[in-house]
Amino acid sequence: MPNDFLIGTGIYDVTGPAAELGMMGMASIDQKTEGMHSRLFARAFIVCDQTTNKRVIILSADIWSCTQAVKMEVVKRLKVIYGNDLYTIENVLLSGTHTHSGPGGYSHYGLFNLSILGFDKQNFECIVNGMIESIKKAHENLAPGRIFINSGIVEDCGNNRSPIAYDNNPSDERAKFNNNTDKEMLLIKFVKNDGREIGCLNWYAIHPTNRGNKNKLVTGDNKGYASYLFEKEKGTNIHTKETFIAAFANSNCGDVSGNVKYGIPDLVHDFQHMKENGEKQFKIAKEIYNSASKQLTGNVDYRHTHIDFSKVQIEGTNHRTYPAALGASMFAGSTEDSTSEFGILEGIRTTTSGDYPAGQKNIILEAINLLSGLLTGFKVPGILEDEMKQGHQPKPIVFAQGLAEPFPLSPEVLPLQIFTIGSLIVLGIPVELTTMAGRRLKETVLKIFEGAGVEHLALMTYANAYSGYVTTKEEYDVQHYEGASTHFGPYTLMAFQQEFNKIAIAMKENKAFPSGSTPRDLSSEQTNLQTGAVTDTQPWPWIPFGGVQTDVDSFYKAGSIVKVIFWGAHPKNNLRIQGTFLEVQRKEGDKWITIFNDNDPCTFYEWKRDFIANSKVTIMWNIPLDTKPGEYRICHFGDSRDVSGNIKPYTGISSTFKIGESSVVNEINFKNSFGKQVELWFYHPQDWLKWSAYDRKVLNKDENLKWKIPSGWGKVQVRFTGPGKWKTVSVGESINIKPNGEIEYVS
Numbered sequence: 001m002p003n004d005f006l007i008g009t010g011i012y013d014v015t016g017p018a019a020e021l022g023m024m025g026m027a028s029i030d031q032k033t034e035g036m037h038s039r040l041f042a043r044a045f046i047v048c049d050q051t052t053n054k055r056v057i058i059l060s061a062d063i064w065s066c067t068q069a070v071k072m073e074v075v076k077r078l079k080v081i082y083g084n085d086l087y088t089i090e091n092v093l094l095s096g097t098h099t100h101s102g103p104g105g106y107s108h109y110g111l112f113n114l115s116i117l118g119f120d121k122q123n124f125e126c127i128v129n130g131m132i133e134s135i136k137k138a139h140e141n142l143a144p145g146r147i148f149i150n151s152g153i154v155e156d157c158g159n160n161r162s163p164i165a166y167d168n169n170p171s172d173e174r175a176k177f178n179n180n181t182d183k184e185m186l187l188i189k190f191v192k193n194d195g196r197e198i199g200c201l202n203w204y205a206i207h208p209t210n211r212g213n214k215n216k217l218v219t220g221d222n223k224g225y226a227s228y229l230f231e232k233e234k235g236t237n238i239h240t241k242e243t244f245i246a247a248f249a250n251s252n253c254g255d256v257s258g259n260v261k262y263g264i265p266d267l268v269h270d271f272q273h274m275k276e277n278g279e280k281q282f283k284i285a286k287e288i289y290n291s292a293s294k295q296l297t298g299n300v301d302y303r304h305t306h307i308d309f310s311k312v313q314i315e316g317t318n319h320r321t322y323p324a325a326l327g328a329s330m331f332a333g334s335t336e337d338s339t340s341e342f343g344i345l346e347g348i349r350t351t352t353s354g355d356y357p358a359g360q361k362n363i364i365l366e367a368i369n370l371l372s373g374l375l376t377g378f379k380v381p382g383i384l385e386d387e388m389k390q391g392h393q394p395k396p397i398v399f400a401q402g403l404a405e406p407f408p409l410s411p412e413v414l415p416l417q418i419f420t421i422g423s424l425i426v427l428g429i430p431v432e433l434t435t436m437a438g439r440r441l442k443e444t445v446l447k448i449f450e451g452a453g454v455e456h457l458a459l460m461t462y463a464n465a466y467s468g469y470v471t472t473k474e475e476y477d478v479q480h481y482e483g484a485s486t487h488f489g490p491y492t493l494m495a496f497q498q499e500f501n502k503i504a505i506a507m508k509e510n511k512a513f514p515s516g517s518t519p520r521d522l523s524s525e526q527t528n529l530q531t532g533a534v535t536d537t538q539p540w541p542w543i544p545f546g547g548v549q550t551d552v553d554s555f556y557k558a559g560s561i562v563k564v565i566f567w568g569a570h571p572k573n574n575l576r577i578q579g580t581f582l583e584v585q586r587k588e589g590d591k592w593i594t595i596f597n598d599n600d601p602c603t604f605y606e607w608k609r610d611f612i613a614n615s616k617v618t619i620m621w622n623i624p625l626d627t628k629p630g631e632y633r634i635c636h637f638g639d640s641r642d643v644s645g646n647i648k649p650y651t652g653i654s655s656t657f658k659i660g661e662s663s664v665v666n667e668i669n670f671k672n673s674f675g676k677q678v679e680l681w682f683y684h685p686q687d688w689l690k691w692s693a694y695d696r697k698v699l700n701k702d703e704n705l706k707w708k709i710p711s712g713w714g715k716v717q718v719r720f721t722g723p724g725k726w727k728t729v730s731v732g733e734s735i736n737i738k739p740n741g742e743i744e745y746v747s
């Protein structure tokens, strides 16, 4: 069919070192990995135009951001595999979901490796390799198919964390929007012509920061959790040649946080908050996936260039951008997501004479000292030219990383990329855009394509490189965290709009676009100070690796937590890519069947160093309420390294334990405030379409009812006949049928 594309998808593990590697995003030196809650994956989509053979790769990985180093290396290796012309810097878009709970050290620029203590070759290799493997799968799976597009609104999932800055935007501009964050999720769905559903990709703006800067377990946060739920439901198997993949990519989330409504992450409620934000994204994605019927048709095309953002002249004005620098409030951090390490506030601006404000001057200087102490071999100018200071006004520059010698500590030559797939435009953007900055950029590009059949635009941020935030000029003037972290001064957004505008025009007019400046290659300049696994030792000669230190209990009830501690080894010895550090197994007949691994959110793998080189591995399993009674055990897999550097796999197995009938809360309370009699029909939570009602109860006006949930169900699907509503209700919940027929949960 002429309207079909060649489409292919692929998924591969990119989980880096789960111990002793700094996490990326919070810039906290203490936040090093100490285990895993879920694995990180690269998800690749290839779309090829059958008439022109033009193609694009769109990849979303559960990492903080793509970096220039990763992009360059992936393209280099793709050229070795597929030749020089098939996959290039122009038609490959690599992005991160922006999780802040993934291992770091994969940038070639010092600013982003500061808290990681340098470049980490093992993690870099893991990310690059996973991206390549996912792309290879997608390439091998290419076959004719169709792409559908749909959108939906995700309510109550993220709030603006810098409303003071947002409110400084012109009121007539703000009046055009109902909200101070973008709530629309845009989704594309991939279906092969033989009917096989091979995946979906969506864009939604929210920081994956529900797991805060105290978290040390690797996780994809709310976006990773949403992917997990979708792929679980579709029966994804990462080991097969082709499988269904669900990518939850980010968008203009620079000022959007899922923590505003809960407060700073506290390690107690963070998992729950992550689940809530993940479930909300999953729910809408699934809805608009199922109802997507509008097909994308037309051509596949792309343009790409590199722009030096340290000196973009804003045409027709005397404004320009300047070499990268950070403002004082960058050190405040986003106070909605974490507490400042320095005690600096958001919103610090220069005095009229261009100096630091008096009350903050000393802590700012202290922060600068601390930062400089982390840099070895670099010179960052302390005294700046007036032109640089004025260029960044009202940002009080505390760190001019763009002027560092021998080379800048963050990139200035940045990739800008535009893809079209029929009526959809995808922008590859190497920064974090705030809500309004994203809207302005979108408007600029859409205007160019007016009348050209373009209907949708996705802002794919954290793509191809990373260079801080971009706010509007008005937001910048307020110098909240995002404005202080806008690297190239107040006119950065205008520079992005201007340059994207030019590329869009070339694309619309079907003209080539110059490839632009050449980014710096720093691959030979990398060092690392991070401790690694040298040798693993056993606590005592007679205790083997995998030996049990604290065993399981013999009996548990569903809903409780199983915990076992093993004497293990350092996970850096073998990342167990596409594998697992643990399995939960159930006995069936005389066989042990694996029911969960380290990617399942009901399991936790924790690693701790003990003495000098012993490893203690704690595995926990949160037994789901619907777990069948029976015999179970926990296995731990690892690899130890001896003095001569030989790495050997080992296995640890807990004692067998029983899970019995749950005797925890097993009732649901109903109250009928509907004003008349309601009949309640109860159905099995998963198979309620197939089953006839398991139970029926009549609930008279103003009557209460306690209903006992069958063992192992955990949840029940209830039909309320009078108001004509369906609701899933969990064990222990209290439900009120309101006078207007709404079903409310009563706490």
Ligand SMILES: [Zn+2]
Pocket: 098, 207, 254, 432
């Ligand atoms: Zn961010």
